[in-house]
Amino acid sequence: MSDSFKRNVSITGAEEFTNIKLGPRVTDAAGMLGVKEALKHGFKEMGVLRSMGALLKMNQKDGFDCPSCAWPDPEDRSPVAEYCENGAKALADEATTSHVGSTMFAKWTVEELSHLSDYELNKFGRLVEPLVLRPGSLHYEPITWQEAYGLIAKHLHKMDNPNEAIFYTSGRSSNEAAFTYGMFARALGTNNMPDCSNMCHESSGVALGETLGIGKGSTVLEDLYEAEVIIIAGQNPGTNHPRMMSALEKCKKNGGKIISINPLEEPGLVNFKNPQHLSGTLGSGVQMADLHLPVNINQDIPLMKLILKKLATLDTIDRSVFDHEFIEKYTTGYDAFLEDLARYDEGDLLRRAGVQESDVNKAVAMLRKSNRIIVCWAMGLTQHKNGVENIREFVNLLLLKGALGKPGAGTCPVRGHSNVQGDRSVGIQHFVDEELNERIKKHLQFDPPTKRGVDVVEAMEAMHNGKTKVFMCLGGNFLMAASDTQYTAEALQNCELTVQISTKLNRTHLVTGKTALILPTIGRSEKDEIDGTKRYFTVENSMGKVSQSKGILKPASDQVRSEPQIIAEMADAYFGGNHSVDWKAWSRDYDIIRDHIDKVAKGFEETSKRSEGHGYYLPNNVRNLDFSMLPGGKAQITINKLPDHRLAEDEFMLMTIRSHDQFNTTIYGLDDRYRGVYNERRVLFMNKKDMQELKLQKLDVIDITSEYDGKIRTAHKFLMVPYDIPRGNVAAYFPETNVLVPYNHFAERSQTPISKSVRVRIHKRQDAIVETA
Ligand SMILES: Nc1nc2c(c(=O)[nH]1)N[C@H]1C(S)=C(S)[C@@H](COP(=O)(O)OP(=O)(O)OC[C@H]3O[C@@H](n4cnc5c(=O)[nH]c(N)nc54)[C@H](O)[C@@H]3O)O[C@H]1N2
Numbered sequence: 001m002s003d004s005f006k007r008n009v010s011i012t013g014a015e016e017f018t019n020i021k022l023g024p025r026v027t028d029a030a031g032m033l034g035v036k037e038a039l040k041h042g043f044k045e046m047g048v049l050r051s052m053g054a055l056l057k058m059n060q061k062d063g064f065d066c067p068s069c070a071w072p073d074p075e076d077r078s079p080v081a082e083y084c085e086n087g088a089k090a091l092a093d094e095a096t097t098s099h100v101g102s103t104m105f106a107k108w109t110v111e112e113l114s115h116l117s118d119y120e121l122n123k124f125g126r127l128v129e130p131l132v133l134r135p136g137s138l139h140y141e142p143i144t145w146q147e148a149y150g151l152i153a154k155h156l157h158k159m160d161n162p163n164e165a166i167f168y169t170s171g172r173s174s175n176e177a178a179f180t181y182g183m184f185a186r187a188l189g190t191n192n193m194p195d196c197s198n199m200c201h202e203s204s205g206v207a208l209g210e211t212l213g214i215g216k217g218s219t220v221l222e223d224l225y226e227a228e229v230i231i232i233a234g235q236n237p238g239t240n241h242p243r244m245m246s247a248l249e250k251c252k253k254n255g256g257k258i259i260s261i262n263p264l265e266e267p268g269l270v271n272f273k274n275p276q277h278l279s280g281t282l283g284s285g286v287q288m289a290d291l292h293l294p295v296n297i298n299q300d301i302p303l304m305k306l307i308l309k310k311l312a313t314l315d316t317i318d319r320s321v322f323d324h325e326f327i328e329k330y331t332t333g334y335d336a337f338l339e340d341l342a343r344y345d346e347g348d349l350l351r352r353a354g355v356q357e358s359d360v361n362k363a364v365a366m367l368r369k370s371n372r373i374i375v376c377w378a379m380g381l382t383q384h385k386n387g388v389e390n391i392r393e394f395v396n397l398l399l400l401k402g403a404l405g406k407p408g409a410g411t412c413p414v415r416g417h418s419n420v421q422g423d424r425s426v427g428i429q430h431f432v433d434e435e436l437n438e439r440i441k442k443h444l445q446f447d448p449p450t451k452r453g454v455d456v457v458e459a460m461e462a463m464h465n466g467k468t469k470v471f472m473c474l475g476g477n478f479l480m481a482a483s484d485t486q487y488t489a490e491a492l493q494n495c496e497l498t499v500q501i502s503t504k505l506n507r508t509h510l511v512t513g514k515t516a517l518i519l520p521t522i523g524r525s526e527k528d529e530i531d532g533t534k535r536y537f538t539v540e541n542s543m544g545k546v547s548q549s550k551g552i553l554k555p556a557s558d559q560v561r562s563e564p565q566i567i568a569e570m571a572d573a574y575f576g577g578n579h580s581v582d583w584k585a586w587s588r589d590y591d592i593i594r595d596h597i598d599k600v601a602k603g604f605e606e607t608s609k610r611s612e613g614h615g616y617y618l619p620n621n622v623r624n625l626d627f628s629m630l631p632g633g634k635a636q637i638t639i640n641k642l643p644d645h646r647l648a649e650d651e652f653m654l655m656t657i658r659s660h661d662q663f664n665t666t667i668y669g670l671d672d673r674y675r676g677v678y679n680e681r682r683v684l685f686m687n688k689k690d691m692q693e694l695k696l697q698k699l700d701v702i703d704i705t706s707e708y709d710g711k712i713r714t715a716h717k718f719l720m721v722p723y724d725i726p727r728g729n730v731a732a733y734f735p736e737t738n739v740l741v742p743y744n745h746f747a748e749r750s751q752t753p754i755s756k757s758v759r760v761r762i763h764k765r766q767d768a769i770v771e772t773a
Pocket residue numbers: 068069086200233234235236237239240241261262263264266295296297298299300378379380381415416417655656657658659660662663664665756
């Protein structure tokens with residue numbers, strides 16, 4: 001193949017409209033409609049029997065962990081329905097009976113496939129046999145597992161140094177798979193382990209590590225029931241963590257109050273009907289948020305500063321507003337913080353936040369007397385230039401109120417992928433951890449690399465600069481998930497070999513290196529057996545609890561293999577039996593892997609035994625108020641500057657968010673019924689008054705551009721939708737708008753792309769679109 005051969009693939013797929021219908025915003029989060037929706041997806045994708053059987057085992061002690069989000073299971077779980085609409089959709093999507101193999105690829109070239117939408121690609125179904133796309137070819141063709149491993153080993157051996165390989169991880173993998181993968185990368189000699197956290201909760205990890213000494217949350221599920229106030233900032237639980245709603249409901253029943261901080265009034269927080277209760281399926285639902293603060297995008301720090309300033313003023317009169325004993329005993333930085341706070345003008349903070357002062361006063365009144373406070377957050381706080389500072393400012397509130405290390409209080413970063421937290425705990429990280437390296441040396445008897453590896457942004461750059469030969473993905477859809485789609489596509493196409501261990505077809509399988517491999521794997525819901533012996537794996541939920549997951553369905557084909565097995569077999573092929581780790585044994589027996597996890601990963605102990613039943617909690621220093629690892633042995637109250645955005649006159653602030661019918665880049669359907677949009681994803685939500693000013697009508701066709709460092713990026717063909725969003729702010733769905741996010745703009749210290757605050761301009765096109773009835 002000549003070096004100039006590049007496949008002519010589309011990086012966005014069809015940019016065509018799908019017949020939009022605008023309707024009412026259906027504001028009940030679950031209720032009968034949710035159950036119906038869930039079953040509809042299940043029955044269509046996997047048939048009635050397969051879906052009923054699987055749904056009954058999802059999130060049960062003897063069943064499998066839901067493949068959707070990382071929300072924990074309650075101890076008193078419902079014996080029949082411990083799942084939500086979106087969990088059921090995730091299951092239906094994975095356990096679908098539609099399959100895609102070499103016959104389809106013989107018909108379709110990758111170029112042709114790339115013109116389909118992400119929704120259509122996913123609909124092809126499960127990948128069921130190993131496939132190779134050879135240099136110069138446009139068709140994937142079958143390859144045996146042994147040949148595929150041989151090809152990978154050959155490419156890895158050909159590299160000049162181990163840092164020419166990159167190992168990406170998405171957050172669905174089990175602890176066993178992630179550990180094996182991370183140890184293989186290190187055994188090869190690289191810490192190039194970017195993972196989806198880098199685009200997700202990395203800002204939380206950094207902020208919590210800096211202030212509290214552990215990059216994870218401190219609350220357990222029961223804390224939510226006992227909280228006096230729960231703040232939900234930059235998170236849309238009704239869609240993305242629906243099972244969290246049951247916990248919020250319990251909190252409210254116990255007299256707790258909920259404050260939502262979000263530019264949008266997300267329907268799940270307005271009128272929630274719980275499908276797990278009769279009252280929920282029939283009744284009118286519960287008003288979840290007692291107070292909604294419609295903050296401007298990325299103005300959470302000004303809002304928090306205003307709240308803290310008002311609390312500080314009250315504290316000068318009534319010394320019980322802040323917990324002075326706690327501050328004195330456990331924290332440092334209080335005086336400097338107060339001094340800094342005094343510099344801000346309340347009027348200016350209020351103007352930046354864009355909320356009503358009377359509402360701020362209501363929040364202050366709720367917080368004043370409470371000290372059992374929990375802050376929950378997700379991408380609305382992390383994906384900004386100051387993502388780390390955002391979170392530190394909320395931690396300040398908890399520290400000043402002494403709301404840590406006691407029941408009903410603490411930090412609750414609500415994780416995304418179902419095992420993203422576990423993957424990090426067992427060693428998926430691009431940075432060097434000396435202690436971990438010592439344990440690897442001692443127990444696995446090889447020398448792990450000591451040079452920091454690349455994160456997601458640096459991985460894109462390395463590939464783009466031609467420094468990467470082999471790019472391996474344990475799950476995920478790197479092309480569509482990473483920022484700056486055009487740049488990422490060019491980066492991927494520079495590699496010699498790209499390898500995807502996947503369940504479903506996506507665009508990263510089409511925009512590839514010179515050679516590409518698809519290694520199909522079994523899903524969460526499926527039985528994992530070898531020579532008649534059943535295997536199970538473990539996961540860690542959003543609150544640090546490790547438990548077992550056992551699939552029950554027949555795997556998609558007899559060719560698919562489990563993730564740990566694929567990775568260990570790959571490692572075995574590379575080392576050819578010549579390594580201190582017995583990879584062959586790991587590929588067969590996960591108890592062996594777990595024994596090594598116990599020895600090498602911090603906090604894991606007797607995992608095979610203790611993960612049974614309800615599972616076990618990993619240690620968490622914040623729960624015991626142990627801050628000995630931090631400077632001065634104290635939790636850090638921090639000073640965080642105000643965000644600095646210079647919007648040009650004609651610019652808007654765009655947040656790229658999820659619809660109700662997607663899981664990240666997997667598009668289940670084209671509706672977002674909570675926001676009243678049906679059968680279309682190419683929409684831009686804007687305040688009516690802003691639309692009037694721009695002389696834009698409902699459903700006008702527009703292009704969106706962003707301009708950074710003199711470079712203009714364009715997302716073509718979107719439809720205007722008037723929406724209840726603060727002026728100057730706009731919202732659209734990811735991944736379609738990822739073309740606008742510049743790869744080189746990201747959060748300070750966590751390097752998370754600025755997916756929630758992109759400066760954009762709107763340009764009216766001449767195309768006309770008619771809304772269908
Ligand atoms: N069904 C379903 N479940 C999922 C996912 C999915 O795609 N589908 N994805 C999973 C993953 S990986 C993750 S990380 C989570 C994501 O869960 P979320 O973070 O809830 O997802 P987003 O849609 O990105 O929503 C971000 C929310 O933040 C708000 N927001 C945006 N900018 C700001 C801001 O500057 N300040 C404030 N206060 N709010 C802001 C938006 O209006 C929106 O409500 O969900 C997980 N669960």
